[in-house]
Amino acid sequence: xxxxxxxxxxxxxxxxxxxxxxxxxxxxxxxxxxxxxxxxxxxxxxxxxxxxxxxxxxxxxxxxxx
Numbered sequence: 001x002x003x004x005x006x007x008x009x010x011x012x013x014x015x016x017x018x019x020x021x022x023x024x025x026x027x028x029x030x031x032x033x034x035x036x037x038x039x040x041x042x043x044x045x046x047x048x049x050x051x052x053x054x055x056x057x058x059x060x061x062x063x064x065x066x
Contacts, residue, residue: 001052008048015040 019037022028028036 011044012041
């Protein structure tokens with residue numbers, strides 16, 4: 001579960017950096033930055049929540065000890 005949170009946070013920070021650079025270099029208008037950032041981070045959060053739900057529903061693997 002901790003790995004899912006870390007991956008989601010890393011992807012969100014990278015997305016914020018990419019969108020910030022697009023605004024900084026003039027590829028994106030200032031009024032479009034906020035909604036695009038919210039949609040992108042929201043998408044990563046939804047994917048992370050789905051991954052956490054799937055991992056919680058699947059049975060945990062147990063090592064046989066061989």
